[in-house]
Amino acid sequence: MERTEGVRPGAEGGSAGGRRLRADARLNEDRLLEAAARAFARDGAGAQLKAIAQDAGVGIGTLYRRFPSRERLVEAAYRNETAKLCAAxxxxxxxxxxxxxxxxxxGDFVGFMAAKHAMADVLQSVLAADGDLRTRTRDLLTEVVAALLAAGARDGTLRADADPDDVLMALGGVTLIAGDAAGRPLADRLLDLLLDGLRHHAPAKRPPVV
Incomplete structure (x- = not known):
């Protein structure tokens, strides 16, 4: 019988052993998703699954048990990166x-979108199979932008009339223009310009009318 990875043979305590198994399985999954995100961002959706498993420190069998297909791994990595971006x-x-x-x-959003574009070939089929995934992702990202803008309106650093959907669209435009690694300096300059436009500035003093 195949030994379950991360559980000592003969470990005592059924419930404790079960919790250990779940913790180890969760750790392995987290490592795989982190490694997959790095590999897809670097090599695209065609990244070698064996190399992803090696980077995560697990066997290829562990990867396939958790993610039976490349599409499942791409989807999970996409969801995980979305959740991390929103939680940040x-x-x-x-x-x-x-x-x-x-x-x-x-800046983190640009990196997220670059990874998304790198695995676009496989991700398109994933999004086609789950028509709500794209909408849910956009809604989550819009909520984060709205929260950041609201915080800026409260502390006086950001203008209060900015629309979260407009800001998210502008960020998407930056990634389309300069979202890959070679264009990152340009992306940073464009982000600085965008943020300068979003900042709250006191009205300019008009010259006196003579």
Whole structure:
């Protein structure tokens, strides 16, 4: 019988052993998803699955048991990267002005979109099979942008009239223009320009009418 990875043979305590198995399985999955995101961003959706497993420190059998197909792995990596991007916003806002938090998050967004574009061939079939996945992802990202803009309106660093959908669309445009690694300096310059337009500025003083 195949030994379950991460569980000692003969481990005592059924419930404790079960919790250990779940913890180990979760750790292996996290490692696989992190390795997959790196590989897809670097090599595209055709990245070698064996190399992903090696990078994660697990056997190829572990990868296939959790993700029976390349499409399942791409989908899981996409969902995981989306969740990480969305979860990062509260930490960025902790003790940081909202305009700087939004700029940092925008940089992470460019990296997220670059990875998405790199695995586009396989991801398109995944999104076609799950028509709601694209919409759910956009809704989640829009909610994060809205929260960052609202924080900026409260602390006075961002203008209060910016529309989250417009901002997300503008960020998507930056990634289309300069989203790959070679274009990252251009992407950073464009993000700085975008953020400068979103910042709250006192009205310029008009010259006196004579």
């Amino acid at each position: 916003a509260p930490g960025l806002l902790d003790g940081t002005p909202a305009d700087l938090a939004l700029r940092a998050w925008a």
